Amino acid sequence: MSPLSRPAAREAAVVEPVRISEVRCAAAHQALETYALGSCVAVVLHDARRSVGGLLHFMLPVARGAQAVARPGMFADTGLRLMLSALEAAGSRRADLWAVLVGGGVMNDPGKIFQIGARNVAAMRELLREAGIAVRAEDVGGPWSRSVRYEVAGGVVLVRSRGQERNL
Numbered sequence: 496m497s498p499l500s501r502p503a504a505r506e507a508a509v510v511e512p513v514r515i516s517e518v519r520c521a522a523a524h525q526a527l528e529t530y531a532l533g534s535c536v537a538v539v540l541h542d543a544r545r546s547v548g549g550l551l552h553f554m555l556p557v558a559r560g561a562q563a564v565a566r567p568g569m570f571a572d573t574g575l576r577l578m579l580s581a582l583e584a585a586g587s588r589r590a591d592l593w594a595v596l597v598g599g600g601v602m603n604d605p606g607k608i609f610q611i612g613a614r615n616v617a618a619m620r621e622l623l624r625e626a627g628i629a630v631r632a633e634d635v636g637g638p639w640s641r642s643v644r645y646e647v648a649g650g651v652v653l654v655r656s657r658g659q660e661r662n663l
Contacts, residue, residue: 508646513537513550516569520549520581523648530642532598534612536571536619536635537643539595540578540628541650542587548647549578555611556618571618579626592628595652595663596620597643599635612636632663 523546558570567573599616
């Protein structure tokens with residue numbers, strides 16, 4: 496049975512969807528899922544000490560204009576700030592967090608001119624470095640889409656891509 500299809504061991508978790516340009520934080524009894532990551536990037540932040548974490552599904556590396564205020568989760572910089580604020584309000588310390596990055600593919604860019612996915616990944620790596628948060632695992636790049644399920648209780652990050660599933 497597929498790990499993303501909620502087998503019996505995971506049915507107790509309340510699953511919350513995270514849509515494009517959204518940030519959601521959760522506690523141990525919850526799981527967060529996001530789908531269809533192309534050039535977008537999903538960032539999981541996990542605090543095992545407090546059994547809390549969050550997931551950000553962002554589209555672009557740097558906030559600009561009115562969208563930065565209206566939809567902070569659309570951007571790496573404002574989205575990460577929003578998620579960190581929520582986790583810190585729940586008692587997390589940056590020293591206790593680790594990150595997983597998923598997505599950042601090359602989509603609809605045959606000449607690799609825009610490289611939005613690669614720019615998204617590079618921006619988030621730098622933001623996490625500046626925040627002092629270690630990246631524990633990544634599944635980034637390539638010309639394919641991915642979906643992610645993050646189970647807060649155990650810090651489990653499952654990725655589905657190209658008909659396969661794996662635990663990061």
